Amino acid sequence: MEVLKYDLIIVGSGIAGLRAATAAAWASGGRISIAILSKIQAMRSHSLSAEGGMSAVLYPDKTGDSLELHAYDTVKGSDFLADQDAVQILVEYAPKEVRYLERIGVPWSREPDGRISQRPFGGMSIPRTTFAADKTGFFIMSTLFSETRRFDNINVYHEHFVTKFIIEDGEFRGVTAYDLKRGEFKFFYAKAGIIATGGAGRLYRFTTTAHSTTGETLGYALRAGLAIKDMEFVQWHPTALVPSGILVSEAARGEGGYLINKEGERFMKRYAPQRMELAPRDIVSRAILTECMEGRGFQHESGMCYVGLDLRHLGEEKINRRIPFIRELAHKYAGIDVLSEPIPVRPAVHYTMGGIHTDTWGRVLTADGKWVRGLWAAGEAAAVSIHGANRLGSNSLSECSVWGRLTGEQAAKYVLETSRLPAPDGKLLDVAKGEESRIFDRLLHKEQNAPSPYEVKKQLNDIMEEHFGPFRHGSSMAEGLAKLKKLREFSSFRVVDSSRVYNQNLKDALEVDGMLDLAMVVGIGAYARSESRGAHYRLDYPKRDDVNWLRHTVAYMYGGELKLLYTPVTITKWQPEERRY
Amino acid sequence: MKSLVVKVKKFDGSRTWWQEYKVEVPSEKISVLDILVKIKEEQDPTLAVRYSCRMAICGSCGMVINGVPRLACQTLLSELGDSHIVVEPLWNHNVVKDLVVDLEPDFEKVRAVKPYIIRDVKEVYESDKEFGQKPEELERYYNFAYCIQCGLCMAACPILGSNDKFLGPMALNAAYRWSADSRDRGWEERKKLIDTEDGVWPCHLAYTCSAVCPRGVDPGYAIQLLKAAILRKKRP
Numbered sequence: 001m002e003v004l005k006y007d008l009i010i011v012g013s014g015i016a017g018l019r020a021a022t023a024a025a026w027a028s029g030g031r032i033s034i035a036i037l038s039k040i041q042a043m044r045s046h047s048l049s050a051e052g053g054m055s056a057v058l059y060p061d062k063t064g065d066s067l068e069l070h071a072y073d074t075v076k077g078s079d080f081l082a083d084q085d086a087v088q089i090l091v092e093y094a095p096k097e098v099r100y101l102e103r104i105g106v107p108w109s110r111e112p113d114g115r116i117s118q119r120p121f122g123g124m125s126i127p128r129t130t131f132a133a134d135k136t137g138f139f140i141m142s143t144l145f146s147e148t149r150r151f152d153n154i155n156v157y158h159e160h161f162v163t164k165f166i167i168e169d170g171e172f173r174g175v176t177a178y179d180l181k182r183g184e185f186k187f188f189y190a191k192a193g194i195i196a197t198g199g200a201g202r203l204y205r206f207t208t209t210a211h212s213t214t215g216e217t218l219g220y221a222l223r224a225g226l227a228i229k230d231m232e233f234v235q236w237h238p239t240a241l242v243p244s245g246i247l248v249s250e251a252a253r254g255e256g257g258y259l260i261n262k263e264g265e266r267f268m269k270r271y272a273p274q275r276m277e278l279a280p281r282d283i284v285s286r287a288i289l290t291e292c293m294e295g296r297g298f299q300h301e302s303g304m305c306y307v308g309l310d311l312r313h314l315g316e317e318k319i320n321r322r323i324p325f326i327r328e329l330a331h332k333y334a335g336i337d338v339l340s341e342p343i344p345v346r347p348a349v350h351y352t353m354g355g356i357h358t359d360t361w362g363r364v365l366t367a368d369g370k371w372v373r374g375l376w377a378a379g380e381a382a383a384v385s386i387h388g389a390n391r392l393g394s395n396s397l398s399e400c401s402v403w404g405r406l407t408g409e410q411a412a413k414y415v416l417e418t419s420r421l422p423a424p425d426g427k428l429l430d431v432a433k434g435e436e437s438r439i440f441d442r443l444l445h446k447e448q449n450a451p452s453p454y455e456v457k458k459q460l461n462d463i464m465e466e467h468f469g470p471f472r473h474g475s476s477m478a479e480g481l482a483k484l485k486k487l488r489e490f491s492s493f494r495v496v497d498s499s500r501v502y503n504q505n506l507k508d509a510l511e512v513d514g515m516l517d518l519a520m521v522v523g524i525g526a527y528a529r530s531e532s533r534g535a536h537y538r539l540d541y542p543k544r545d546d547v548n549w550l551r552h553t554v555a556y557m558y559g560g561e562l563k564l565l566y567t568p569v570t571i572t573k574w575q576p577e578e579r580r581y
Numbered sequence: 582m583k584s585l586v587v588k589v590k591k592f593d594g595s596r597t598w599w600q601e602y603k604v605e606v607p608s609e610k611i612s613v614l615d616i617l618v619k620i621k622e623e624q625d626p627t628l629a630v631r632y633s634c635r636m637a638i639c640g641s642c643g644m645v646i647n648g649v650p651r652l653a654c655q656t657l658l659s660e661l662g663d664s665h666i667v668v669e670p671l672w673n674h675n676v677v678k679d680l681v682v683d684l685e686p687d688f689e690k691v692r693a694v695k696p697y698i699i700r701d702v703k704e705v706y707e708s709d710k711e712f713g714q715k716p717e718e719l720e721r722y723y724n725f726a727y728c729i730q731c732g733l734c735m736a737a738c739p740i741l742g743s744n745d746k747f748l749g750p751m752a753l754n755a756a757y758r759w760s761a762d763s764r765d766r767g768w769e770e771r772k773k774l775i776d777t778e779d780g781v782w783p784c785h786l787a788y789t790c791s792a793v794c795p796r797g798v799d800p801g802y803a804i805q806l807l808k809a810a811i812l813r814k815k816r817p
Contacts, residue, residue, distance in 0.1 A: 026706045041631075041684065043730055044639040096709055103712050105698045105762055110716045138638055139726065146696040146755075158685065181677055181685075210634040211618075246636045327754040329636060332655065335610065411669045454622040497627040501594055505626040551598050 001436050002186045005037045006155075007415040009175060009190040010408075011162050011217065013038035014047035015137070015397060016379025017196035018144040019097075019404025022104075024052030025151040027412040036152045037177055039161045039212065039507070042542070043145040046198055046210040046484075047379075050137025050251030051325060053129035053398035054101075056094035065126045067091040072574060074395060077123040077280045078388025079534035079544065081230070081552070081569055082574035086360045086384045088572070090395070090402055097401040098130050102431040103175060104147045106139050107132050109322070119254045119322070121393045123280035123581070127254075129394040134251050134325040140397060157437060160186070161507050162217060164435045165193070165224040166428065172364075172374035173428060176435045180507065182501030185440060187432035189424045192374045192411045195221065195356060195364070199380040200575065203519050204349040205461035208240050208247035218381065221356055223517070227556040229383035229567075231340060231354035231518070232525035233535050235391055236470050238284035239309050243302040244333050247308060248326055248345055249392040252279040255322050258310040259288070260298025260342060261296040267307075274579040281536045282390040283581060285347035285470055292346070300344060308342030345424025347470060353391055353535065355383040357554055360570075362407040362413050367556035367565060374414065376407035385552065388569075401421060444495055444506060453493040453509040460487060460512070460519055468526055473539045477527045484523050520562055525553045528564055546576050582607060587616060589628065590669035592676045600625070606658065613666065614642050614653035617680075629679040637686065637795055640731035644680050645669045650733040671736035673745070684732045686745075690752035691730065694774055695728045696759055699767025712764040721817075722761035725803050727796040728754055734790035734800050746779040750790035750800035753781060757803035760810070761817040768816035781807050 008018045008024055013036050013368045021036050036042060057065045068567040075082050076557055102108060102116065109117040111132055120127040148154045159180040166173040174189040180508040200215020200313060218228055238259075239248040253259070259277050271287040272279035280289075290298050292305035300306055311326075316339055330336050330343045356377040357365045362384060364375040379400040386399060425430075467480025493512065497505035518581040531545035532538050551566040587602045602620045614632055621732045631641040635654045642653040646668055647661055653668075656780045674682035698705065719790075734750040735741055741749050748756075756775050760768045775781050791801040810817045 026702075040633055040641065041688075043688075044633050044641050046634065046639075048638055049634050049636065099709055099711050100705075102714075103708070103710075103764070105759070105764060107719055107723055108714075110714055110719055112716060114713045114715045116711070135727075138729075142726070142729070146759075149692045149695070150697045150702070158688075181683065186611070210639065212633045242637070325638075332637070332657075333610075452622075452626070454626075483620065495626075497677070499593060499627070502629045502681050504621070504629050508626075 001433060002184060004035070004186060004188050005421060006188060006190045008034045008192045008194070008411050009188050010034065010036045010194045010196060010197035012024070012045070012198060012379070012381065013042035013177060014196060014198050014379060015140055015144060016404040017021055017194070018141070018148055019156050019401050020378055020408035021145050022144065022151070022197060023405040023408030024155050024412040028416060030151065030153050032153065032412055032415045033221045034166050035157055036148070036154065037157045037160045037162055037188065039159065041158045041400040042156045043142060045164055048141040049210060049247060050397055051134040051247060052121065052251035053119060053131035053136045053394045054098060054140070054396040054401070055121065055124065055392070055517065056098040056129050056130055056398060057091065057110060057128055058098060058118065063126060065128055069125060070128060072087045073124050073393055075574050076387060076579060077392040078550070078577055079390055079579055080550065080574070081178045081388030081533060082386050083360065083384070083570040084572040084574065085570050086386045089360065090398060093396040093402040093405070096444060097398065097405065101140055101143065101401065104143055106143045109133055112309040119251060120278060121254050122250055122278045122284065122390040124394070129254065133249065134249050134323045136315065137397060154502055161510065163220070163439055163510060165220060165226050166431055167372055167375070168428065170370060170373060173370055176432050178507070179441060184500070185436040189421070191415050191418050191421050193376070194376040194407050194411055195375070195381050196379045197381045199352040200518055201276040201349045201352070203460065203515055203522065204464045206240070206245050206465065208237050208245055209350065214511040214515055215352070215518050216511045217232065217416035218356065219514030219517035220522070222555070222557045225366060226364060226372065227357035227554050228521050229354055229357040229552050229554050230385060231521040231555060232529055232553060233353035233389045234349060234364055235281055235351035235353060235535050236285040236347035237350030238281055238288055238347050239345035241329060241334050242300050242304050242346055245348045246329055246333055247350070248329065248343055249323065251323055252309055252311060252326050255318065260308045260310050261291045262298050263296060267291050267296065270453050271457065272581040279581040280390055280392060286537060288347055289470060298344065300576035306344045306346040309345045310342040312340065313339045315367065317579070338355045348351050351396065352380060352386040353383065353389065355381050358384055360384060361410060362403045367554055368475050376411055378403035382435045389536060391442035430522060440500070443492065443509060444498060448494060450492045450494045453512040455494065456487060456490055457512045457515070460515060463487070464522070468522055471537055471539055472526055474527065477523065481523045484520055488520060520556045524564060525555060529553065550576060583609065584738065585664040587620065587666045587667060587668065589679065591679050592670070593678065609657070609659035611648055611658050612654050613656045613658070613668065616658070616666070617653060617668070617679065629681045631681050638729060640729035641817050643671050643731040643736065645671060645736065650736040652731060652733070652795045655795050664692060671732055673736050673738065673741045674732065687732050687735050687749070687751050688730065690748050691755045694748065694752050694756040695771055696755040698759070698762065698765050701772055714763055718763035722758050725754055725758035725761070725798060727798050728758070728814050729796055731795060733793045733795060737789040737793045739789060740783050744779070744783060747783045748780055750777065750804065753807060754798060754800035754803040757807050757817060772811060775807060776811050781811065
């Protein structure tokens with residue numbers, strides 16, 4: 001086992017992780033050593049699938065927009081579960097981040113006078129979504145990855161799968177990782193860490209997210225004594241391509257696309273008469289599924305019910321200039337031309353509002369509210385919380401960039417103020433060696449009678465789709481929880497591949513192992529929350545309940561059991577009100 | 582259901598062999614990636630294949646399919662027009678395992694051409710202004726910014742087949758993309774890196790790189806634009 005020493009380790013290479021790296025590299029004046037660990041090749045993280053844009057108040061004098069309005073839209077969109085002090089940070093820093101990204105070379109779409117273009121998005125009362133055609137995530141990702149190349153003190157470790165967070169005496173000590181390409185096990189020993197591993201869409205089957213968006217690190221975080229917040233809030237994006245689940249950006253509706261049912265009717269008038277197709281995602285998703293349940297959807301040969309996303313009236317020129325990728329994806333994966341036919345879409349799991357419990361600045365907290373010294377979390381992996389019960393489209397790229405920067409800067413400062421890292425002691429090395437033996441000796445060679453990780457993942461997906469979907473009910477969730485508990489009894493998996501080099505079978509087993517713990521967090525949080533708020537909708541409790549449930553769910557592991565506690569929501573300006581669109 | 586035979590070139594670190602798999606697929610609209618994942622999950626968990634986004638934007642799943650470098654997720658069975666599929670790892674790269682090749686040397690070549698805005702770094706990090714760009718300035722490099730670093734162009738390049746020191750289409754495309762950006766001031770610096778024996782000059786315009794690019798980037802054209810800029814002594 002190789003031991004590598006770094007000042008700062010960043011786990012995850014999406015927008016949050018890469019931005020943390022460039023911020024820390026600059027803030028430290030090149031004086032600290034930084035490692036980015038990515039379980040895939042670092043420039044391939046799922047942030048690049050983001051299409052529509054990044055929210056920011058850029059030109060308030062010209063557009064009449066304001067930070068206050070952006071904050072209010074976000075809080076209302078969150079169904080009042082967002083922490084309002086955190087939202088304030090988001091809206092203040094987002095414009096600075098858009099301009100930073102502009103200076104490092106993001107090809108933002110432009111107005112004739114050179115201003116950065118902005119488009120309308122769901123739940124935003126003014127067009128404030130900044131974009132680079134409909135590949136915004138890709139362009140930000142690839143530009144940020146390129147930008148890391150400027151710094152000699154940023155070291156990128158591609159295809160290093162983190163298996164464990166090591167925390168001792170309330171302090172972060174490093175991580176262990178499996179280097180797929182070399183087939184080696186490594187201990188990254190460090191002063192500081194940032195967890196930026198993204199979401200967990202693949203807990204479900206029908207999802208817009210990449211195959212790699214599995215969320216196992218959140219399960220590992222629980223085992224390391226960290227807490228997970230608000231995990232029951234899972235976002236369904238209203239418009240995923242049928243039957244693959246590939247994302248059709250909200251930009252399609254932002255640019256004027258309609259949603260129509262099989263009677264050709266713009267049905268959103270029944271659900272959000274003012275905002276229509278540009279209501280927040282939780283509302284549009286439930287509207288589509290309601291149309292389906294009431295028999296007004298189309299039927300796909302795969303058995304899925306869907307509605308039509310109609311772009312025909314937008315015209316070829318606008319489509320090619322503003323949303324070319326949507327045209328390409330619909331043609332390739334659904335076999336239709338958007339100029340002549342509506343796109344078949346239905347809601348798919350897209351985003352996890354919940355994540356690692358942190359304070360407003362992204363410092364990782366234990367369940368009892370203590371900072372785990374030296375550790376931060378940023379981006380979708382973290383719950384700061386700015387999205388509360390429902391995220392508004394285009395706020396996630398802002399979040400990733402803002403908290404990537406903030407955590408990177410804080411970590412750099414912390415590293416410079418902390419005394420030199422001593423050699424790792426024997427106890428720490430034993431922990432890392434024990435982990436190596438768990439992975440290579442036990443998982444890799446012993447478990448012939450255990451189930452295949454693919455079989456378990458399939459069952460997990462079935463349970464999540466059936467029992468923890470967009471419409472939930474207490475009795476169905478109780479059944480789902482029982483099934484999840486039974487599935488969790490599998491503590492090991494059959495790994496057929498016995499090689500060390502690029503053993504994907506082993507990697508897949510490690511993913512499923514972490515996913516099972518995380519799924520339980522979604523399940524028990526959802527079951528306990530007896531109200532409907534944002535994306536968490538219960539048929540048996542269809543109303544929001546601010547008296548009992550205006551609070552965050554915090555899950556943690558105690559004696560091998562998952563426990564829940566609740567923390568208050570920070571309200572600075574806006575008291576909860578009825579959410580109408 | 583349709584039956585097909587998939588022939589995969591396997592490599593386990595010491596030995597190379599062809600393995601055949603029989604697969605049943607529900608429709609012709611299935612991608613080669615979906616077929617490979619099906620094989621991995623249902624028949625042969627030892628099969629190594631890189632993949633992630635499954636929507637032709639992350640660049641993971643480059644491989645040679647029926648003799649052409651392509652992204653597996655972007656290649657539908659219906660487009661191959663054949664129920665016999667032959668899959669092998671990308672050419673011109675060291676194979677790690679099965680369909681997984683080592684692309685890190687490609688990434689290092691990209692790094693060597695300084696793929697970022699070259700100007701006062703302090704201004705980039707400590708000012709809060711926009712450098713600004715007109716739509717027509719954006720157009721000059723925009724298409725070249727679509728590169729997803731999948732490596733298909735590097736696999737298709739005939740020069741790289743015999744000279745692995747050649748910077749190659751991926752890195753040279755990056756050199757053009759950054760040099761043609763109106764915000765960049767780095768042409769003179771970058772020119773020194775590419776006006777070299779292993780820089781732009783070995784390219785002899787086969788254009789196979791552009792032919793296989795899954796994002797329509799046209800790196801072959803980028804290389805010719807770089808040559809022209811060098812000869813005319815004028816930044817792109």
